[in-house]
Amino acid sequence: MNATADRILDAGQELIQTGGFSAMSFQDIASEVGIRKPSIIHHFPTKAELGVAIIRRYRDTFAAQLQQISEDPAKSSWDALEFYFSPYLFLASTPDKVCLCGALAGEIPVLPEVMRVEVKQFIEAHQRWLEEILREGVERGELMLIDSSKSLSRVIFNSLQGSLLVRRSTEDVSQLKEIINAMRKLVKSESSIQQIR
Amino acid sequence: MNATADRILDAGQELIQTGGFSAMSFQDIASEVGIRKPSIIHHFPTKAELGVAIIRRYRDTFAAQLQQISEDPAKSSWDALEFYFSPYLFLASTPDKVCLCGALAGEIPVLPEVMRVEVKQFIEAHQRWLEEILREGVERGELMLIDSSKSLSRVIFNSLQGSLLVRRSTEDVSQLKEIINAMRKLVKSESSIQQIR
DNA sequence: GACAAACTACCTACCGTTCGGTAGTTTTTA
């Protein structure tokens, strides 16, 4: 729609993912986009409303991609899981950047109320979806879980968020990829289980 | 040593664990301790130095407790692991509060350089220690790992950090305890393995 | 009396936000 508004959202999201919402300022965004501070307020009246807009755009984009995968009959539960990992694998190549939801979750107590609600809904949706992939995978006999789908979905989600957080503090750049490999081991496909037997 | 200095560190740590370093202010600490803002600066000249002092105290206390456990010949690797979990189990009863290292890791890019160094060293030490518990447990034949000690230590550490982060956004208050239970399943003691066989 | 600890008062820098205003485009209306 509006090019400027989108560029503001882009710059804002980038800043949240690298430094957090508190550290993100209108001035930073203005410098990045190439406009003046009050012009941002013209598009997004308050910082809280800008934050909400960033979350909603992210969530809607993600939800649309999920929908596309789940509606494709050619895709297995394993494919869906790999798709779930893909954003994190992408983040693996951009050091010092975390998932948007993880960055915001870390600031929940100091976030404006409207944003808190938005973050909670997003994270809950994120967890529910992963649980559903696992549950359906077991039901179809495509996945072999080491634990219950609910428990394992929590472990995987938390591990991914945690590793994005922690890797910024370690020199070990491949840690995120290793974690994803470890997560794959916790969710074995039937074929690889048969190989082990 | 000094009562006031310790109370400043206490209040500061509490504020970092709930809202992060950026959101922690001298004014907040002063109000909490019951003194004026410049009095804090009398004890800790800059915010960065205060941050470093908080991290160092936390790390030293933790390291001392670790030492105590590892030197006790009566304690098994399983006991050591349970001790490793204990701070997280304690945090489970204090909602909206995360581990100090997790809170700071989330702000790495906007932290003063002196603090970044401190945080990195702390987290690396934390990971190394967990890996050592697991490695030694396998060596002694006390633990049965589902993956390599290095890989599994990363999964566990990241899961713990991640779940502290994420739980603030979910109504599910027992999630942290469930995660720790799931982690226990990934590290089975020999006796429980034999029960399964 | 010496020294640390706490104070009052103040500084600069930056925050989100508001205000008043300027172009240029679109819509309404006679």
Add this chain to the structure above:
DNA sequence: TAAAAACTACCGAACGGTAGGTAGTTTGTC
């Protein structure tokens, strides 16, 4: 169809508030 009205995008200047930090002074204690 042409003038009037409204709207969009942006701007400079300034607001109240708060941040971290400084200078100088008083208070309490050995």
